[in-house]
Amino acid sequence: MMLQKFSYSQYKVADRSLLWLIDGLVLENINLLVGKNATGKTNTLTVIGWLGNMLAGVQPQLLNAGNYNVEFTYDNVTYQYKLHLLLQKIEYEELIINGELKFKRGNDGKGQISTAQFPDKMKFQLSPNQLVVTSKRDAIQHPFLEKLVRWAEGQRMYTFGSNMGKDTIFLANDMNNISVDPRDMNSVIGLYLKGEHEFPQNFKKNIIDSMKSIGYELSSIGVASAPNTLPLIPYTGNINGLVLYIREENSNIDLPQIYMSQGMFRALSLLIQITYNIMSNLSSTIIIDDIGEGLDFERSTKLIKLLIELAKKNDNIQLIMSTNDRFVMNNVPLEYWQVIQRKGGECHIYNYQNSKDIFDEFAYTGLNNFDFLATDFLNPEK
Numbered sequence: 354m355m356l357q358k359f360s361y362s363q364y365k366v367a368d369r370s371l372l373w374l375i376d377g378l379v380l381e382n383i384n385l386l387v388g389k390n391a392t393g394k395t396n397t398l399t400v401i402g403w404l405g406n407m408l409a410g411v412q413p414q415l416l417n418a419g420n421y422n423v424e425f426t427y428d429n430v431t432y433q434y435k436l437h438l439l440l441q442k443i444e445y446e447e448l449i450i451n452g453e454l455k456f457k458r459g460n461d462g463k464g465q466i467s468t469a470q471f472p473d474k475m476k477f478q479l480s481p482n483q484l485v486v487t488s489k490r491d492a493i494q495h496p497f498l499e500k501l502v503r504w505a506e507g508q509r510m511y512t513f514g515s516n517m518g519k520d521t522i523f524l525a526n527d528m529n530n531i532s533v534d535p536r537d538m539n540s541v542i543g544l545y546l547k548g549e550h551e552f553p554q555n556f557k558k559n560i561i562d563s564m565k566s567i568g569y570e571l572s573s574i575g576v577a578s579a580p581n582t583l584p585l586i587p588y589t590g591n592i593n594g595l596v597l598y599i600r601e602e603n604s605n606i607d608l609p610q611i612y613m614s615q616g617m618f619r620a621l622s623l624l625i626q627i628t629y630n631i632m633s634n635l636s637s638t639i640i641i642d643d644i645g646e647g648l649d650f651e652r653s654t655k656l657i658k659l660l661i662e663l664a665k666k667n668d669n670i671q672l673i674m675s676t677n678d679r680f681v682m683n684n685v686p687l688e689y690w691q692v693i694q695r696k697g698g699e700c701h702i703y704n705y706q707n708s709k710d711i712f713d714e715f716a717y718t719g720l721n722n723f724d725f726l727a728t729d730f731l732n733p734e735k
Contacts, residue, residue, distance in 0.1 A: 354432075354504040355671050356380055356638055358424035361400050366418055366440060375400070377702040378691060383664050385644075385685045386675035386702075387726055388693035393700040394675040397693065398510065398642050401673070404436075405508030405638070408501055410487040411536065415441045427500055434486075434501065442481040448497070455497050456485050468494045507637040509630065511538050514643035517622035518542070519610055522579050523595040535629070541622045542597055546576055548629045556632060563624045564599075567655040569617060573600040577607065597621070616647040620656055627663065636669040644674040645681045654684045661685070679723040687712050687722055692731060703731055 359378040364371055375397050386394045404421055406412035418439050425432040431451055437444040439460075446464070447457040456474075458464025462481050465474035466489055479488050490498050511517065515538075523542035531550065533543030548556040557574055564571050579594035597610045599621065610618055623641070630637045644660075645653030657674070664672040676682060682690075690712075692703045705712050708731065715730050724730070 354425050354427040354500050354636060355382065356401070356423065356504070356673075357426045357431075359401060360422040361397075362420045363418055364420075372698050374699045375702070376700065377704075377707055379702075379704060379706040380671070380673065380691075381689070381706075382668075382671055383661055383689045384671075384673045384691050385682075385689045386673070386691045386693060387677070387682055388695070389726065390677065392693045392695040394677070394693055395642050397700065398640050398673065398675055401638075402508065402510040402640060405505045405510075406536075407436075407484060408486050408505035409508070409536075410484075410502075415443070415482055415484075417441055425501070425504060432497075432500065436484075443484065446485050448485075448501070450497055455495075456489070458485055466495060467497070469496060470494060503636060504638065507630075507635050508640070509536060509538075509626065509637055510640040510642070511623055511626070512642045513619055513623065514646040516615070517619045519613070519615065519618045519622070523576075535626075538622065538626060541625050542576060542595055544629050545597060545625050546595075548625065548632065549576075552632050556628065559628050559632070560621075560624055563628065563659060564621060566659055567620060568652045569599075569620065570602045571599050572602045572604075573607075574598070574621075577609070579609075616649070616652065619647055620652070623656075627660070631663065631667055631670065634669070638671045638673065639664075641672075641674045644676050645678055650680045653678070653681060657681060657684060661689075679721075679727075682723045682726065683721050685722070687716070687725065690722075690725075692726065694731065 357380055359375065359380065361375040362371065363373045373396070375393065378397070386397060388394050400419065403412065403416060404423065407415060416438050421434070421436040423434050425434070433449040435445060435447040442460065443458070444460045448455045456464060456466035458479065460481065462479040464485065465476055466485065468475050477489070479485065486498055486501050489495055490502055492499055518539040518541040521539045521542070531543055531546050533540045533547060535544055561571050561574060575598055576595050577598050579596050598607045599613065600607050627639060644657060648656065660672060664670045688705050690704060693700050694703065711731060715725050
């Protein structure tokens with residue numbers, strides 16, 4: 354299932370005047386959000402992430418206020434979902450599939466929902482802070498809800514400019530009983546252990562190959578005891594504090610994560626987590642904020658090309674990235690761009706779908722992609 358259209362608005366609770374609006378986000382399989390500083394790139398990715406967390410049932414509290422109007426597609430079927438929130442309560446919730454209303458509810462919690470067993474819609478009443486999607490999930494009676502929940506459960510959000518788990522160790526005593534939250538990017542060590550256990554033939558090899566493709570020549574990668582003293586002790590299943598380590602080619606030294614450069618570890622962490630998603634055949638929306646942050650130009654370019662190749666090869670992966678880096682912009686084709694422009698609290702997004710003539714006109718200038726943003730080409734009157 355792919356997130357295809359996304360709109361979001363947020364209002365002041367007191368007078369309901371507009372605080373923030375995202376409009377015109379039409380997503381493809383591969384997407385790069387670009388814009389000048391403070392235009393709303395990170396906020397846009399964040400509210401998409403919040404929607405996934407709420408529909409997956411992993412966010413304990415609803416947003417204080419916000420209106421979602423989103424559209425998903427799956428096998429030529431269109432899912433239109435609306436969710437309006439105020440004071441952490443649901444004002445309105447609705448799902449329409451290919452023009453057919455499947456459910457709707459109001460702020461009193463009362464609503465109606467289609468069932469597989471009966472021709473007429475079934476009445477219900479939920480608590481004002483209970484979503485229909487999570488509360489009424491039933492693969493037999495309401496199978497149409499499964500696609501939404503599966504999309505939400507497969508969503509992954511990574512903040513590339515953060516530590517990506519570099520300052521986190523993993524506590525485990527039993528290799529066969531690894532408990533890890535795959536949505537938590539700081540749980541990368543546990544996820545690596547799961548990947549090695551579930552895919553013993555290819556998981557490590559795929560990660561090493563991916564790291565080599567972006568310029569990190571590794572001969573080995575693994576998990577070992579936290580290095581209070583060196584050398585590292587290989588993981589045996591009864592050691593608590595665990596860390597990732599790598600060994601570079603032409604070296605006989607194991608390098609634990611705390612001694613890796615921040616850029617190297619960010620790339621390693623991201624590739625471990627995305628590799629696990631792909632090898633698990635998990636349909637995923639991969640959201641990456643500040644892609645390439647902390648990497649040099651060459652490695653940043655190679656990483657982005659690798660991610661785009663992975664998204665092209667795997668139909669069940671949707672890639673949504675953001676950047677403010679000119680080198681990144683110059684190496685991602687304009688066809689993948691989502692350009693955010695903000696005026697006051699309104700963020701409008703321009704792309705090949707809604708502004709094709711302008712994008713095509715720019716292609717004839719011979720300028721670098723970054724100049725599309727730097728010259729304000731979307732506003733030629735300036």
